[in-house]
Amino acid sequence: MLTLYHGSTSVCSQKVRVGLAELGLSYDSVVLDLQRGDQFDPDYRKLNPSAVVPTLVDDGLVVVESSLILDYLDRKMGAGQLSPKGDVAEVTTAHWMLRTLDIHAAINTLSFSTVARDRIRAKKTSEQIAQDLERMPDPVSRLKRLSLLEGGLDSVHVTQALLILHRAFTDMQAALEAHDWMMGAAFSKVDVALIAYVDRLDRLGFSGLWLTEFPAIDGWLRAMQSRQSYATGIAAFADPVASETLRQSGAHYWLDLEERWLKLP
Ligand SMILES: N[C@@H](CCC(=O)N[C@@H](CS)C(=O)NCC(=O)O)C(=O)O
Known part of the structure; x- marks a missing residue:
């Protein structure tokens, strides 16, 4: 199961959510309030030491960086349908x-x-x-x-x-x-x-x-x-x-x- 740690209006979270929707993937959602400082929580920083969103966890595998997450989702679950070939x-x-x-x-x-x-x-x-x-x-x-x-x-x-x-x-x-x-x-x-x-x-x-x-x-x-x-x-x-x-x-x-x-x- 995918878990996405994200911010509701964070641009890098938005693009990952758009990617998940394009690929028709469901996920467990953990919304962090960035203005409150949830990203600095020590447990979250074990997943993302830079204290930023988004972070994707796929069955224990932690993936950070929004563009890498898109890439990972498309390769692993989308059969590369969003990845041009050649x-x-x-x-x-x-x-x-x-x-x-x-x-x-x-x-x-x-x-x-x-x-x-x-x-x-x-x-x-x-x-x-x-x-x-x-x-x-x-x-x-x-x-x-x-x-x-x-x-x-x-x-x-x-x-x-x-x-x-x-x-x-x-x-x-x-x-x-x-x-x-x-x-x-x-x-x-x-x-x-x-x-x-x-x-x-x-x-x-x-x-x-x-x-x-x-x-x-x-x-x-x-x-x-x-x-x-x-x-x-x-x-x-x-x-x-x-x-x-x-x-x-x-x-x-x-x-x-x-x-x-x-x-x-
Ligand atoms: N290059 C990173 C950037 C991550 C990033 O900076 N995220 C912002 C939200 S879009 C954040 O979490 N900011 C928290 C802060 O500034 O404290 C990515 O694309 O995932």
């Missing part, structure tokens, strides 16, 4: 799965320099924020979080995030101009691996990042959003009030973000 397709797929590490970091940057920053600073005292940072096991991630909470969009991490997204969108546009899905006519785990990140930007009201320059991404996003796996893996976990707050909070940042986006080298 040398070129396999290398391109593997490259996209690796790139999700950077793309995730970029989405994390844009969240914690804008709406998550506002939420945390409104809810917590500076002592509580310092305690939360202290609990993050990786000192570099801790410094990044501090820089985002202090500097907001002026943090150095923001330019890096925008560059990563610009590069990813350029390549996504090229792929999606040529065919419906990222890897060709057939839907694949690359589509699953990317959906949550683009959807998060959409929910933040940042779709202007692609609408003009990379329009094929919008058609792909809407096609993804109309799939049953999106309803099961993402929409079902989104609280409507929180979603509206996210969009309204994100809207405050759009003009500033757009200016930075247009100035990218």
